[in-house]
Amino acid sequence: MHDHETLESGPSRRDFLQETGAVVAATALAGAATMESPAAELQPGTGGGIGPNAVKITLNVNGRDVQTSIEPRVTLLDALRNYLDVTGCKRVCDRATCGACTVMLDGKVVYACTVLAIEAQGRQIRTAESLYNDGKLDAVPAAFVRADAQQCGFCTPGFVVAMKAVLDANPQAAPAQVEKGLQGNICRCGTYEQMRDAIYALCNTKRGN
Amino acid sequence: MPWPTTRRVIGTRVQRLDGNEKATGRAKYSFDINRPRMLHARILRSPHAHATIKTLDTAAAEKVAGFRAFYLIKKAGAEVFFAGDEIIAVAADTEEHADDCLRAIRVEYNVLAHQVKEADSLRSTTNTTGGAGVTNVNAGGDFTTDNFENAFAGTAATVQADYGVGVISHQCLESHGLVAEWDDKQENLTVWASTQAVPNTAEGLRVHFKMKPGEVKCITNYMGGGFGSKFGPDIQGIAAAELARTTRQAVKLMLDRAEEVTVGGIRPSAFGNVKIGGTKEGRIQAFEVDCYGTGGVSRGATVSFAILPYVYGPAVPNIKRLHRVVRTNIQTARAMRAPNHPQNSILTELAIDDLAARLNVNPMTMRLANLPPDDVAEAKTNPRGYIAQRGSIYRAEIAIIRKMCNWDRDWHVPGAQKGTIKSGMGMALHTWGGGGRGPNPTRVTINANGTVLAQSSSQDLGTAQRTLMAIIIADVLGLQPTDITVTLGDSSFGPSTPSGGSTTAPGTSPAILKAAETARDAFLTALAGRLNVQRNQLSIAPGVVVNAANNQRIPFRDACSQLGVPNVQANADWPTTKELQNSAPLREEWTTRLTNQGVGGVQIAEVKVDTETGIVTCSKFWAVQDCGLIINKLACESQVAGGVIMGLNYALYEECIFDRVTGRQVNADMEFYKLAGIADMPPIQVHMHDMPERGVIGIGEPPTIATAAAVGNAIFNAIGVRVPIAPFTPERVLAALANRRAGNP
Structure with missing residues (x-):
């Protein structure tokens, strides 16, 4: 199915997901209540799973249930950005390298570009937008702002979510542990020095030279 | 005032x-803009580095679910000049369907010979890169000072060696592209573009569509990185606007990562054979360089060696430059943070340290002996300009950084350390306009x-x-x-x-x-x-x-x-x-x-080199930077540290690697095109050298210039062997060490 004339020579991740989507979806169905779509969405002839046509899904994003209709091949990242207008998670590498799409799934950080949207049903999805509520800024993004740990800012929400997850899991984390939690993220403007300032401030630790 | x-x-x-x-x-970046009824567009690109299009068949693609419209960029018969060259754009109701449409388009190519390696193109005697009236190799601005024949006579030492740095990519995290939307009467166009030039981008589209002033509006509230690569609508911006007009719906077209790396901009390479000679006190007597670089398929204005020897030129009495611009089947180079300066810094600063070692002179002493002098004539017209006081600026900044990094205590003779992991320190200077x-x-x-x-x-x-x-x-x-x-x-x-x-x-x-x-x-x-x-x-x-x-x-x-x-x-x-x-x-x-132009800047790196694995770790970094009157000290320090990190990236990790056989870039991504994470980066100490009397001067470019040369010199200081080509990868470090063990100089 892969056109040899397209730039990418091998199957893209997206094609791979498309081909394996049926299996993944079937697994999700077997997990029962997570798959909200009615039986009518089942499309026989594709291995008994769902798709390739669009199905209705419900995602819990930042504490709110939201519905949309997507093809099973759509990633959580693209569902959030293109179908639900939740754009704090950014698409940069789109293959689990840069961390710009980092979100929390049941409190655990994932690359949203590498999770299918249908897999995220029934789970708590948290994006950077959740760290600002009723005019109140969470301590993690606040530390980024104070230390100027962002320039263009395109990678920043991903870093912020990654750091928030480390500190949620271990509020007593030492600076080195927090920094370790950021190793799956890449910044192009070069804000790591200021990020370290933010980390030390959040850990209430004085930074030596 | x-x-x-x-x-x-x-x-x-x-x-x-x-x-x-x-x-x-x-914050809503252009990539984040979602308009009502918005379509998504993608571009089909040539998989061949050089070819002509034989046939283009879109019939199957038009039947794909969600298909809305095509915008043809190159017709059958047209020549494509690099892998990634645009063929046709398609708009569909979803991104997934736009991808499906691309896969359904059939293109037949007549594949032609290509060149993606500078050295190959340099040797090729035929016009293998294609295009009418263009040659593979163009002479640059050669230059020789008078009476150069005897320039090296009487020097205490002369060193001759090759140095260089490969092609790198801008890798903007927000890719190039825009969202385009016409009003109901198709008379006014609004775009949300990722651009460094908001009015220029509107103007580029206005000219393309032959519209009246004010009929195109460009909005850029937030922007995710440009580094010199985003000054207009580009082909993808025009394609999005054309598709939006055809479909009467808003269209989003942002490049994906492979496209961003393949067509979103490169920095030209630079390679040179440098011969440098000096007196026993460390004064450079003569500098001769034969260099070349590629700016991709562009004709060469993007590679300039005219500022060699970099920074120290005004203090060097004898200079000879031979300079060739090599055309390759790679995307056109774009300006990248301090165009030409980092490359010229590498070709100059590495040679200076090699000469310093031969002369047994401390590299800091060597630089102090060759600072460009304050220009007396310039002092009459612009006493606060860089040229009028450059020597003084560098001397002041070197004095500051010397204390910051404890150079007098911690610098050692190249290769003096024992053990497997050796540390070293290296320095470099830079300058930039910024008016x-x-x-x-x-x-x-x-x-x-x-x-x-x-x-x-x-x-x-x-x-x-x-x-x-x-x-x-x-x-x-x-x-x-x-x-x-x-x-x-x-x-x-x-x-x-x-x-x-x-x-x-x-x-x-x-x-x-x-x-x-x-x-x-x-x-x-x-x-x-x-x-x-x-x-x-x-x-x-x-x-x-x-x-x-x-x-x-x-x-x-x-x-x-x-x-x-x-x-x-x-x-x-x-x-x-x-x-x-x-x-x-x-x-x-x-x-x-109120403003001025020209800044100095001094940087020093400390590295640790593992001589068994070849892995280089930058363990500490110091930067002293002036930019006239500082408006926001916090943001200035961020710019400097960020510039240093970008410099460390191209010192140690970054390089576009092209496959000679297919002509494609093999690392048009972020996993094999290496960029540093937080753990890879040292603590960076920045000192802003405030000179408020000079007025405001720009700070974006300068701090990224000297970084790679400082790292290269620190590696030389650590292991006593020159690793000549950046990035200084483990492979290249090991090769340099093996070369010395084999008894080569």
Whole structure:
């Protein structure tokens, strides 16, 4: 199915997901209540799973249930950005390298570009937008702002979510542990020095030279 | 209109105004814009580095679910010049369907010979890169000082070696692209573009569609990195706007990562054979270089070696440059953060340390002996310019960094350390222009409700330009930066200069100052009328208007409410080019006092080299940087540390690798195109060398220039062997060590 004339020579991740989507979806169905779509969405002839046509899904994003209709091949990242207008998670590498799409799934950080949207049903999805509520800024993004740990800012929400997850899991984390939690993220403007300032401030630790 | 001598906000550490929105993902970048009924577009690209299109069949693609429209970029018969060259764009209802459409398009190519390696193209005798009237190799600006024949006679030592740095990519995290939307009558176009040049992008589209001024609007509220690669709509922007017109729906077309790396911009490579000779005291007597580099399929204006030997040129009596620009089947090079300077820095600074080692001279002593002198003639016309005081600037900065890094204690003779992991220190200098110009019209409005609005069409690429505007205005009006509402990034406001070459801070700051002062004066004049006092009885103090007539201190907001009019407003801009040409006082004020150009800068790296694995770790880094009058010290330090990190990336990790056989880049991604994570980066100590008397000078480019050369010299200092080509990868370090063990020099 892969056109040899397209730039990418091998199957893209997206094609791979498309081909394996049926299996993944079937697994999700077997997990029962997570798959909200009615039986009518089942499309026989594709291995008994769902798709390739669009199905209705419900995602819990930042504490709110939201519905949309997507093809099973759509990633959580693209569902959030293109179908639900939740754009704090950014698409940069789109293959689990840069961390710009980092979100929390049941409190655990994932690359949203590498999770299918249908897999995220029934789970708590948290994006950077959740760290600002009723005019109140969470301590993690606040530390980024104070230390100027962002320039263009395109990678920043991903870093912020990654750091928030480390500190949620271990509020007593030492600076080195927090920094370790950021190793799956890449910044192009070069804000790591200021990020370290933010980390030390959040850990209430004085930074030596 | 000088800068205030007592600066309350200017020069302090001010957090960026849009920090909260950005850090919590609420800031809407162009990539984040979702319009009603918006379609998604993708581009089919040539998989071949050089070919002609035989046939193009879109019949199957038109039947794909969700298909809406095509925009043909190259017709059958057209020649493509690199893998990634655009063929046809397609719009569909979803991104997934747009991808499906691309896969259904059938293209047959007549594949032609290509060149993606500089050395291959240099040797090729036929025009294998294609195109009419173009050759693979073009002579650059060769240059030789008089009587060069005996230039190396009598030197205490001479070193000759190859140095270089490969092609790298901008890797903007927000890729190139835009969202385009026409109004119902198809008469006006609005685009949300990721661009460093908001009005230029609108203008590029206006020209393409042959529209009237004002009919195209470009909006860029937030921008995710450009580094010199985003100055216009580009082909993908035009394709999106064409597809939006055809379909009468909004269209989003942002490049994916492979496209971003393949067509979003490269920095030219530079390779050179350098011969350098000096006296026993370490004075460079002669510098000869035979160099070449590729700017991809562009004809070569993007590779310039005319500033070799870099920084020290004015102090070197004998110079010879041979320079060839090599064409390759790679995307056209784009300006990248300090165009040409990093490459020239590597070709100069590495050779200097090799000569210093041969002469047994400390590299810092060597540099002090070869600083470009303060230019006496220049001092008469622009005494605060770089040229008039460059030697003094470098001497002052070297003195500062020498203490910061404890050079006298920690520097050792190259290769002097025992053991498997060896540490070393290396240094390098740089310079950049960073002068400003107009037009950059700026408006300041003081409203009766106490709010203050600042407007320009300029853009904030992450440089904290919004915050810079607020700082200057707050300083003039006795307010805090958070009291100022700034709107920028909208071409309908008027012209502004593109954000390239570190020109935005100096280009906008004086107009902002003038607008703020004019608004303040209008405000106080209006208020004086209302209060029935003389204008000169009123003045601004922090947070208040002071009425000297009755010693009353009126809070700013209360004073605004007494204006009696909805607002007072002031517009200001640079004098025109003609006015500057015709008036020496205006020139002096705007280009030598309010702003200036030319900065120095010194950087020192400490590295640890594992001689068994070849892995280089930069363990500490120091940077001393001047940029005239500092507006925001916090943002300045961020720029410098960020520039250093970008420099460390191309010193140690980054390189575009092209496959000779297929002609494609094999690492058009982020996993094999290496970029540092936080754990890879050292602590970076930045010292801003404040020179407020010089006026505002740009800071974006300079701090990334000297970094890689400083690292290269630190590696040489650690292991006593030169690793000549950046990035200094484990493979290259091991090869250099093996080469020495084999007995080669």
